Amino acid sequence: GFSWKLADHPKLPKGKLVAMIVLDGWGEASPDKYNCIHVAETPTMDSLKNGAPDKWRLVRAHGTAVGLxxxxxxxxxxxxxxxxxxxxxxAQGAKLVDLALASGKIYEDEGFNYIKESFATNTLHLIGLxxxxxxxxxxxxxxxxLKGASQHGAKSIRVHVLTDxxxxxxxxxxxxxxILEAELSDLRSQGIDAQVASGGGRMYVTMDRYENDWEVVKRGWDAQVLGEAPHKFKNVVEAIKTLREAPGANDQYLPPFVIVDDSGKPVGPIVDGDAVVTFxxxxxxxxMLAQALEYENFDKFDRVRVPKIRYAGMLQYDGELKLPSHYLVSPPLIERTSGEYLVHNGVRTFACSETVKFxxxxxxxxxxRSGYFNAELEEYVEIPSDSGITFNVQPKMKALEIGEKTRDAILSGRFDQVRVNIPNGDxxxxxxDVEATVVACKAADEAVKMIIDAVEQVGGIYVVTADHGNAEDMVKRNKKxxxxxxxxxxxxxxxxxxxPVPIAIGGPGLAAGVKFRKDVPSGGLANVAATVMNLHGFVAPDDYETTLIEVVD
Ligand code: 3PG
Ligand code: CO
Structure with a gap:
């Protein structure tokens, strides 16, 4: 039967502290002036790269290697x-939605049938990026x-867009x-009342994360649900073009707007009986928006009016909170994660980042999945991010604070694994902002040094990697x-x-003879978990992607 117990690694000891450092948005690319990692002073990351050649390599972080x-x-x-x-x-959300749309299964499942009950009498609202x-x-x-919903009975559709x-x-x-307008106009020619109803830039309207700033969600709520916004336009293309003319304006931060009819009335507030899908x-x-749409008790901002709606997410966004309760496509069922295994095997874990990456x-x-597996063995520390600013203004962000907290966690002796995300590059x-990104990369490098220094002090092991590229290339390029x-x-x-992104291993606790194998050249981020389990002295479960390391005698 199934057991959480991991087998002992035949060669590697238990009890070494492992620091798992993830640099966000830190890829490997040829050096030039738009490679901010190259331009920045990054002595720590440089020394890892230029150190032992069998302890640094690249891993794949895009495409099918990560389920896209x-x-x-x-x-x-x-x-x-x-x-x-x-x-x-x-197979990740993007792929699962593709498959469900292609097969038409999306229209047969519970979520769609639930929202469909509104179609005869009410409007379907689609909100998203x-x-x-x-x-x-x-x-x-x-x-x-849009096509599928109208073929399945939606007669009135409103789209609430967030610009990217x-x-x-x-x-x-x-x-x-x-493109969207052309699609909607096509639907209108078939007798369906389909229009854009509101909009705004994703970073200023609706798409906050990890509760950094509820005002962002409120701005969206006001436009999408209440039909109230500081800017009113007759159509979405005109809205975006006009709002982009303001000095410093950009897609990410466009202010909220609503589309109004000839009499100046908003065309698409959300009302009782409507269906809503966040796509x-x-x-x-x-x-955050899902909570505002779904929860009866909600105190993050004054919703003013709470319509009784049928709401479904494109996916279920949180498996632990079961949020939202209705969804069009089942999310990937990610179970038996390395964190859960390690906690079951007694590995005391500390995780830390600042709010925007926590x-x-x-x-x-x-x-x-939200929350702890075992609150007695785990501690998750969130360092509050600055809110209401774009991070080029504060490119150092909270890197120093993350480094300090993590150093303290390491030196406390209370943990076997510390896991951090250092957000700056991303x-x-x-x-x-290229200049600010250079400053950001230097700050990230300093945080890595702080953590690695602490690892040295306690005789531990470090693993330094990244989740995907960003700061290493800041311009659009041709094939050459x-x-x-x-x-x-x-x-x-x-x-x-x-x-691809780098991965480096090292530290005084790393057993002699540990090095990267040569026979997993196409290794990707999914190979890291087994690697880390090995460094904790365990063999990874059979169905895990293979480890990146070997131990030579
Ligand atoms: C964002 O959400 O900020 C970007 O769309 C993606 O960035 P992330 O994947 O690094 O969070
Ligand atoms: Co990013």
Whole structure:
């Protein structure tokens, strides 16, 4: 029968402290001036790379290696941390939604049948990120859902869009809005009352995460549910174009707007009896809105009016909270994660990051599950992020604080594993501010040093890796790798990349003879969990992706 007990590793000892350090958005790419990691002073990461050649390598962090539909899909933190924590590759939300739409199964399952009951009398609202980034949502999936819902009886549809510019180029929201408008106009020609009802930039409206700033969700609620926003327009393309003209405006931070009819009335507030679908498949930036839509008791902001709706998520976003209770596609069932195994085997675990990445080393790491497995053996520490700023203004973020807390946890002797996410390369990289990203990379490197120094003091082991690329490439390039010029200028890349990420092992506790194997050249993030289990003195379960290390006598 099944047992949580892990077998002893034949050669590696137990009881060594293991520090698992994840640099967010830190890929490997050729050196040039848009590679902020290369430009920044990063002596610690450099010394790992230039140290023992059998203790540093690259691993895949994008595409099918992390369960995404194709090799053109860049990595992201959700799938990256899922793979790191689970040690196996799961077909992820993007892929599962593709399959459910292609087979039509999405229209047969519970979630769709639940919302469908509203179609005869009421409006279907679709809320989510308008983007083809494939990180949180995809526009082609929204288009298919619009077609499918209308074929299955929806007569009135309102779309509430969030503009991206973070997983895709800034300014691309205009083109996406035009595609969406064409789709809706096609539906209108078939007699369906289909329109965009509201919008706003994802970072300013709705898509906050880990409760960093509920005001963001409230702004969305006001526009989407109440039909109230500071800006009113007749159509979405005009709205985005006009709002982008303001100095400093960009897709990520567009202010909220509502679409109004000729008499100035908002076309799509959400009212009693309506159906609502949040069409993002990724969880972290939808769970706050999901709570506002679903929970009867809710005190994070004044909802003013709480319509009685039928609400479904594209996926269920939180498996532990069962949130939302209705969903169109079942999420990947990520079970028996390495964190859960290790806790069952007595490994005392400390996890830490600042708010904006806290859930990455807890929730995502543990298979999209909130909370502790065993509160007596685990401690998760969240360092409050600055809120209400873009991180190019504070590129050091809380790297120092994360480093200090983790150092203290290591020196306390109370833990066998410390696990951290250092967000700077990613969060600042997403702003597209190249100079600030260089500062960010240096700060991240300093945090790594602080943790590694503590590992040295206690005779432990470190594993340093990353979840996906970002800061190592800040421009859009052609196939040859040259920056693409548009009107004589490079196009700044705010998004992640397709690059591999480094992984380094070391520390005084690393047994002699441990080195990276040569026979897993295509290893990816999912191979890390078995590796870490080995370093704790255990053999990983059979169905885990193979370890990256061997022990030579
Ligand atoms: C975000 O949510 O900030 C971006 O879309 C993806 O970034 P992450 O995967 O690094 O969180
Ligand atoms: Co990112």
């Amino acid at each position: 539909p194709t090799e053109d899909d860049m990595g992201n933190s959700e799938v990256g941390h899922n793979a790191l924590g689970a040690g196996r590759i799961y 308008m983007s083809d980034g494939g990180v949180h949502s995809r526009l082609d999936q929204l288009q298919l859902l 510019g973070r997983d895709v180029l800034d300014g691309s929201s205009v083109g996406f809005a035009e 993002n498949f990724r969880a972290d930036r939808m769970t 859930g990455h080393v807890t929730f995502f790491w543990n298979g999209n 969060m600042v990289g997403h702003t597209g 790798g040259e920056p693409i010029l548009k009107d004589g200028e490079v196009q700044i890349l705010t998004s992640h990349t397709l690059q």
